[in-house]
Amino acid sequence: MGxxxxxxxxxxxxxxxxxxxGGRGGRWSDHRTVINGILFRVRTGVPWRDLPERYGSWKTVYERHRRWSADGTWDxxxxxxxxxxxxxxxxxxxMxxxxxxxxRAHQH
Structure with a gap:
């Protein structure tokens, strides 16, 4: 664990x-690993392609984040x-x- x-x-x-x-197309990668990858990316600001290999394929992490953002899962x-x-x-x-x-800020 990082x-x-x-x-x-x-x-x-x-x-x-x-x-x-599981779902469309078969079994999903482990949710915990993918969420940790998403958190790493949000925390560090690295491009998706630069995610460390311990989080799996960057495409998988990106697609899960994109899908869950679009369908309201995160909300x-x-x-x-x-x-x-x-x-x-x-x-x-x-609280x-x-x-x-x-x-408002002006350039002057």
Whole structure:
């Protein structure tokens, strides 16, 4: 496991909310490995093609991220994980704030 990869505890909270493995065209690569690849890319900003080999094929990681972004899977996962944390009392909703101010900058 690389630095920044999901811990076993984090994975146990996330895993129940993931789509079932398998689907169009056959069996999917391991969700945990692919998600760790996505997290690595988001954390470091490297191009998809430069993902370390430990995350598998960069195309697989990219396609899973793209597919889940397009079909709303990431949104559903976020809502489910937030709901679980809220039920367990780990979220303090009073600390949430929305700021609608805007700041304009001019070249002068």
């Amino acid at each position: 630095r920044g990869d999901l811990t076993n505890r984090e994975w146990s909270l996330l895993e129940p909310h993931l789509p079932s493995a 559903r996962i976020l809502q489910a994980v937030q709901a679980d944390a809220d039920l367990a009392g780990r979220i303090d909703w009073s 949430v704030g929305v700021d609608s101010t805007s700041c």
